[in-house]
Amino acid sequence: MEWYDALGLLLGSILVLMAIGMPVALAFLAANVIGAWVFMGGWAGITQMLNNGFGAVTSFALVPIPLFLLMGELFFHTGLGNRMFSAIDKLLGRVPGRLSYVTVIGGTGFSTLSGSSMGSTALLGSLMVPEMIKRGYKKHMSIGPIMGTGGLAIIIPPSALAVLLATLARIDVGALLLAGVIPGLILAGLYILLIWFQVKIDPEAAPAYEVTPMSLAEKLTLVLRDVIPMLSVMVLTVAGMIGGVFTPSEAAAFGALGVLVLAVIYRGLSWASLKNSVHGALKVTLMAYLIVFGSATFSQLLAFSGASRGLINWATGFELAPLMMLLVMFGVLLMLGMFMEQISIMLLTVPIFFPLIQTLGFDPVWFGLVMLLALEISFTTPPFGLLLFVMKGVAPPGTTMRDIYMAAFPYIGCSLVLVGILIAFPELALWLPGR
Amino acid sequence: EDTLSAVHAFPETLIYTKSFLEFVDKVNERGEGVVRIDVRGGPEAIGMFQQPDAVRNGVVDMVYTPGSFYAGTVPEKDALVASNIPAAMARENGGIELFDQIHQEKMGVKYLGWFDSGVCYNLWTRNEPQLDADGNLDVSGLKLRGNAVYNAFFTEYLGAQVIDLPTTDVYSALERGVVDATGWTQIGLIDLKWNEFLNYRIEPCFFSTDLGVIVNLDKWNSLSDESRQILQEVAIEHEASSTEALMSKRDDDFAALDEQGMKVVTLEGQAAADYLAAAREKTWGRMRGLMEEHPAGAGNYDALIERFYDPAADAQ
Amino acid sequence: MEILRRIYLGIVPLMAIVAGAMLIWLMVSIVVSVTMRNLGMQPYAWLFTSSEYALLYMTMLGAPWLVREKGHVHIELLTSALPPRLQRGVSRFVAVLCVLVCVILAWSGAELFLSNIERQDYDVRAYFTPKWILTIAFPVSFTLMALEFARFVHGDDLLHSGEAGLHE
Ligand code: NA
Ligand code: NA
Numbered sequence: 001m002e003w004y005d006a007l008g009l010l011l012g013s014i015l016v017l018m019a020i021g022m023p024v025a026l027a028f029l030a031a032n033v034i035g036a037w038v039f040m041g042g043w044a045g046i047t048q049m050l051n052n053g054f055g056a057v058t059s060f061a062l063v064p065i066p067l068f069l070l071m072g073e074l075f076f077h078t079g080l081g082n083r084m085f086s087a088i089d090k091l092l093g094r095v096p097g098r099l100s101y102v103t104v105i106g107g108t109g110f111s112t113l114s115g116s117s118m119g120s121t122a123l124l125g126s127l128m129v130p131e132m133i134k135r136g137y138k139k140h141m142s143i144g145p146i147m148g149t150g151g152l153a154i155i156i157p158p159s160a161l162a163v164l165l166a167t168l169a170r171i172d173v174g175a176l177l178l179a180g181v182i183p184g185l186i187l188a189g190l191y192i193l194l195i196w197f198q199v200k201i202d203p204e205a206a207p208a209y210e211v212t213p214m215s216l217a218e219k220l221t222l223v224l225r226d227v228i229p230m231l232s233v234m235v236l237t238v239a240g241m242i243g244g245v246f247t248p249s250e251a252a253a254f255g256a257l258g259v260l261v262l263a264v265i266y267r268g269l270s271w272a273s274l275k276n277s278v279h280g281a282l283k284v285t286l287m288a289y290l291i292v293f294g295s296a297t298f299s300q301l302l303a304f305s306g307a308s309r310g311l312i313n314w315a316t317g318f319e320l321a322p323l324m325m326l327l328v329m330f331g332v333l334l335m336l337g338m339f340m341e342q343i344s345i346m347l348l349t350v351p352i353f354f355p356l357i358q359t360l361g362f363d364p365v366w367f368g369l370v371m372l373l374a375l376e377i378s379f380t381t382p383p384f385g386l387l388l389f390v391m392k393g394v395a396p397p398g399t400t401m402r403d404i405y406m407a408a409f410p411y412i413g414c415s416l417v418l419v420g421i422l423i424a425f426p427e428l429a430l431w432l433p434g435r
Numbered sequence: 436e437d438t439l440s441a442v443h444a445f446p447e448t449l450i451y452t453k454s455f456l457e458f459v460d461k462v463n464e465r466g467e468g469v470v471r472i473d474v475r476g477g478p479e480a481i482g483m484f485q486q487p488d489a490v491r492n493g494v495v496d497m498v499y500t501p502g503s504f505y506a507g508t509v510p511e512k513d514a515l516v517a518s519n520i521p522a523a524m525a526r527e528n529g530g531i532e533l534f535d536q537i538h539q540e541k542m543g544v545k546y547l548g549w550f551d552s553g554v555c556y557n558l559w560t561r562n563e564p565q566l567d568a569d570g571n572l573d574v575s576g577l578k579l580r581g582n583a584v585y586n587a588f589f590t591e592y593l594g595a596q597v598i599d600l601p602t603t604d605v606y607s608a609l610e611r612g613v614v615d616a617t618g619w620t621q622i623g624l625i626d627l628k629w630n631e632f633l634n635y636r637i638e639p640c641f642f643s644t645d646l647g648v649i650v651n652l653d654k655w656n657s658l659s660d661e662s663r664q665i666l667q668e669v670a671i672e673h674e675a676s677s678t679e680a681l682m683s684k685r686d687d688d689f690a691a692l693d694e695q696g697m698k699v700v701t702l703e704g705q706a707a708a709d710y711l712a713a714a715r716e717k718t719w720g721r722m723r724g725l726m727e728e729h730p731a732g733a734g735n736y737d738a739l740i741e742r743f744y745d746p747a748a749d750a751q
Numbered sequence: 752m753e754i755l756r757r758i759y760l761g762i763v764p765l766m767a768i769v770a771g772a773m774l775i776w777l778m779v780s781i782v783v784s785v786t787m788r789n790l791g792m793q794p795y796a797w798l799f800t801s802s803e804y805a806l807l808y809m810t811m812l813g814a815p816w817l818v819r820e821k822g823h824v825h826i827e828l829l830t831s832a833l834p835p836r837l838q839r840g841v842s843r844f845v846a847v848l849c850v851l852v853c854v855i856l857a858w859s860g861a862e863l864f865l866s867n868i869e870r871q872d873y874d875v876r877a878y879f880t881p882k883w884i885l886t887i888a889f890p891v892s893f894t895l896m897a898l899e900f901a902r903f904v905h906g907d908d909l910l911h912s913g914e915a916g917l918h919e
Pocket of ligand 1: 152153154155156157158159
């Protein structure tokens with residue numbers, strides 16, 4: 001079978017199944033059954049798929065998702081989240097769309113340092129979306145910034161994915177990590193610009209209710225009582241990671257523990273709030289894990305059947321000018337990113353792209369960063385960006401996939417603008433690592 | 436023409452994978468029109484820990500993987516882990532033939548060849564390692580990264596505090612001080628960039644790599660005699676040539692590390708002998724225990740040790 | 752028959768409660784092992800291994816309950832444009848497909864489980880764990896998922912809302 005037939009069969013079956021409304025996880029499993037039968041030798045291939053799923057799900061790298069979810073749900077159900085956001089709301093006064101900005105700043109800080117895109121989207125989504133909707137924000141004003149900043153986890157250090165990419169591509173790890181700092185901050189800045197613009201053209205998107213003026217003493221009390229204790233849980237989680245007390249995967253457990261302790265102190269912990277938190281965290285975790293279970297094998301089938309390798313070789317087989325070639329590679333990364341999982345994409349493309357990029361005369365560290373940006377975007381591209389599903393799980397009832405797709409698009413646009421900026425001014429990436 | 440599909444456990448850019456791909460090229464060249472290996476990819480095509488099952492069940496025909504990834508099925512792989520001789524010697528004395536026979540019986544795969552042998556493991560530390568009055572390594576206070584292969588030695592003999600981590604997490608764990616020491620092969624530290632944090636190498640080295648090519652037995656038996664002969668011949672040649680290539684790569688790596696200021700601490704005399712003996716015997720002990728649990732028993736235990744361990748080699 | 756039905760109806764949420772306990776266990780096991788490590792003690796290796804296994808049991812034990820709760824995400828962008836009668840038909844057809852996939856996986860999971868016993872396979876991490884203890888989760892989970900999806904094939908309740916993606 002030619003690579004395009006394999007690609008057509010695999011992508012065709014999953015797209016059709018999803019279009020008729022099959023649950024995403026089941027659509028993956030069904031496409032895998034077909035793919036395993038065709039490419040992995042019938043029944044043995046289907047058993048192999050269960051083995052693969054077993055490997056994918058029992059990986060410690062997935063641990064942050066349920067625990068950050070638990071942390072966010074606990075914040076929400078114990079009333080601690082409400083306390084903190086009411087306080088921030090009052091403190092920021094009348095800035096339109098203020099909680100959206102808070103999300104970008106908080107999300108940038110937290111997701112970059114936690115290093116887990118899915119985990120931090122889970123946390124911020126379960127924590128902020130319900131609060132913001134309660135306060136009258138339109139959905140895209142809360143969902144968008146959270147998914148946007150979720151992707152920053154892999155651009156700004158520390159980033160496990162960047163370390164893995166540097167190792168695979170044999171480029172300087174330190175240089176690639178440093179290269180991400182300025183572009184990452186620029187991206188966060190673009191998000192802020194985007195929010196300002198969204199509020200400007202649609203003032204209704206963020207509530208403009210009056211806030212009663214407060215004295216300095218009142219403000220100070222609010223900060224000390226409602227903001228600092230909650231923030232300190234996140235800060236301690238991050239500090240413990242940086243200080244080497246625990247690994248990023250372990251940090252989430254301490255975050256959840258911290259919120260529990262805080263809830264006891266603030267008398268917000270009840271049997272019902274605990275039960276509801278576990279219930280909420282479990283539901284989203286199960287939904288996401290079953291998708292991971294199915295999509296892990298789907299990625300592998302694309303690789304094993306030769307479909308993705310064929311696509312890469314075909315796309316890079318043309319004689320093109322360096323800049324066009326770069327755009328082609330970026331396009332291939334985006335295309336694979338819609339259907340495959342990040343690590344598989346790196347394993348597949350690095351051995352082909354990096355030698356090519358060097359003959360074209362681009363800096364490999366710079367290209368490493370562009371590649372991370374493509375992977376960052378792929379977290380939120382329809383139809384299968386994993387952050388979209390995590391967000392779907394944590395968003396309140398009545399939020400449709402369409403809402404989520406629409407909220408994600410402008411943020412994908414920001415990332416594309418950044419890629420354009422980096423092509424025009426490579427120094428933005430290369431200045432810090434001194435290359 | 437016979438065609439075999441193949442996958443490899445590690446990413447394409449890793450030195451061990453390149454060695455396997457060299458083997459594939461040699462087979463495809465010499466076997467033109469007779470036999471061809473069609474490489475489908477690495478862990479992105481089939482997860483690295485699922486590959487042994489895949490070749491056993493015939494999902495793929497050939498896999499290049501460490502024996503440690505299927506230790507539950509063939510615990511005899513510890514004979515290679517504790518070995519101190521290169522593959523060419525084990526091929527000559529019938530060790531690999533015995534190993535192949537065990538693979539066929541217990542796992543239904545043909546053990547085609549033991550590649551990239553002759554490479555051993557060192558302990559690498561961030562801070563200067565401490566020795567006690569008798570010259571033994573003192574590991575108290577060391578935060579040592581471990582895994583299923585090392586731990587019998589690290590915890591039971593050295594009494595170290597071990598933190599189990601997957602290879603991909605070690606860089607950031609070293610960076611943040613979650614661990615400050617790890618075992619690793621003589622080669623590859625630079626590729627993983629762990630040398631940014633590690634400053635000492637402890638000699639002598641222990642253990643051996645256990646990377647090999649296994650082929651689904653039904654597939655193997657279905658090949659033409661000529662195909663089988665070519666595959667086996669090239670594998671035997673590659674057993675020897677891959678060792679040579681890696682020895683020179685090791686010398687290059689050591690020279691590069693030297694230049695960056697990597698210091699070497701060497702255990703001497705009895706301390707070194709005890710250290711090596713413990714690494715070996717803890718591993719053999721584990722192998723014996725698991726062999727005894729299996730219906731096939733530990734009948735091959737002595738034969739394996741005799742063929743994969745040469746007491747004279749340690750004395751040098 | 753009625754008793755059997757009630758037992759069945761009760762088993763699924765019971766499994767979900769176990770899955771919830773696994774989630775809590777994740778937190779507890781990590782907190783304990785990190786604390787031990789930072790106090791200079793050797794954390795029990797089973798703490799780490801058990802948390803990885805907890806991920807599997809949590810996913811498989813909770814999956815049938817999630818079907819009942821309609822918690823698996825699906826997309827109704829296109830189907831919501833169909834006339835209502837056709838929508839109901841498509842919804843039942845999708846449920847049939849889901850049952851089919853789950854039956855295939857339950858069957859293959861049962862085969863995997865039996866071959867793990869027969870071959871005495873181990874999962875090798877810090878310990879040698881007999882693999883069947885883990886893979887038994889597959890036939891159990893997929894069988895129950897098939898039964899749960901089957902309820903949407905013939906019952907009054909539909910898998911899909913039909914309301915322009917309202918309860919996707
Ligand atoms: Na980060
Ligand atoms: Na983004």
